[in-house]
Amino acid sequence: MIGYLQETESKIVFSVPYAERNENETFGLKSRLYLFSPSENRLVKSALQTIRDTTNKKIADESRNLLLLIQKIVVSLQHLNFDIAYLPPLTAVNVEDNSVLIEWTFRDFRIGFTIEDNREDSGWYLVSNRKLGEILASGSIANIDLEKHLLWLLNFVFSHSQ
Amino acid sequence: MDFPVNCLKGIPNSSFINEEGFVLPHLFYFPSQPRDENWKEQSINWEDDEGCLQLTLNQRREDGEFQFQVGVAVIPTEEVNRLCRRPSVHNFLSYERQPITDNPYHGNLLLHKNASNVLMKAIAAGLALAVSEPKLR
Numbered sequence: 001m002i003g004y005l006q007e008t009e010s011k012i013v014f015s016v017p018y019a020e021r022n023e024n025e026t027f028g029l030k031s032r033l034y035l036f037s038p039s040e041n042r043l044v045k046s047a048l049q050t051i052r053d054t055t056n057k058k059i060a061d062e063s064r065n066l067l068l069l070i071q072k073i074v075v076s077l078q079h080l081n082f083d084i085a086y087l088p089p090l091t092a093v094n095v096e097d098n099s100v101l102i103e104w105t106f107r108d109f110r111i112g113f114t115i116e117d118n119r120e121d122s123g124w125y126l127v128s129n130r131k132l133g134e135i136l137a138s139g140s141i142a143n144i145d146l147e148k149h150l151l152w153l154l155n156f157v158f159s160h161s162q
Numbered sequence: 163m164d165f166p167v168n169c170l171k172g173i174p175n176s177s178f179i180n181e182e183g184f185v186l187p188h189l190f191y192f193p194s195q196p197r198d199e200n201w202k203e204q205s206i207n208w209e210d211d212e213g214c215l216q217l218t219l220n221q222r223r224e225d226g227e228f229q230f231q232v233g234v235a236v237i238p239t240e241e242v243n244r245l246c247r248r249p250s251v252h253n254f255l256s257y258e259r260q261p262i263t264d265n266p267y268h269g270n271l272l273l274h275k276n277a278s279n280v281l282m283k284a285i286a287a288g289l290a291l292a293v294s295e296p297k298l299r
Binding site: 046088095096097112114123128130134138 | 188281291
């Protein structure tokens with residue numbers, strides 16, 4: 001389980017692992033149910049609708065899980081008083097090569113994920129223009145801690161999108 | 163060889179732009195099969211003069227409909243050059259002129275066949291980010 005802490009000076013958010021605590025000895029662990037408000041759903045609603053048309057179930061499931069994980073982390077950050085109202089919604093596309101493209105598109109940078117039938121080919125990228133240092137970073141999403149990686153990417157979003 | 167300030171890439175339909183009007187990366191995906199022993203290619207037109215835009219917009223499919231129903235993406239050549247020079251892209255991305263019958267502006271963006279699928283899609287995102295403006299119909 002991952003929690004989040006914001007460093008006061010830099011405003012950067014760090015993930016902090018913590019152990020599950022059994023809060024009710026009689027009935028066991030509380031279930032963690034995430035209910036999102038309409039404003040929180042706004043970021044992924046359109047993308048989730050697109051995924052409904054994805055014919056490959058494996059790709060559709062992985063895409064949906066990724067979108068819900070992004071939403072969960074963003075909402076967690078919102079609880080740390082990050083303003084998410086100005087963030088654009090994510091876009092999802094069912095591409096002709098049978099992959100799904102999920103992109104967060106900003107004027108000066110883009111963060112994206114490509115979900116493929118072969119998980120080794122699924123990847124992420126961060127590209128930025130001259131204004132933000134001409135970054136072109138990418139990699140496979142197989143065999144990485146996706147939640148920690150998303151947090152790193154979201155730190156970039158919050159640092160450079162206002 | 164001289165290249166003009168911009169190259170143009172046709173936008174076949176609205177799935178290639180998002181709700182805010184930004185061009186999406188899959189417009190620039192390269193085919194999986196290389197054309198020869200080194201390169202994969204995707205077509206562009208070099209904007210040598212005003213006729214290039216008109217020719218691109220007027221290209222038609224076999225069924226008579228416009229090939230690029232949404233319009234064209236304009237990519238500054240300097241931005242492509244800067245993308246080619248990035249350390250993770252160097253030697254994987256290039257371009258060429260390749261005039262063909264009825265299209266003297268035709269050329270290709272080239273991706274080395276050894277580029278991974280993940281890198282190809284990151285480069286495509288870099289090209290989409292480099293689009294200075296989509297010229298919509």
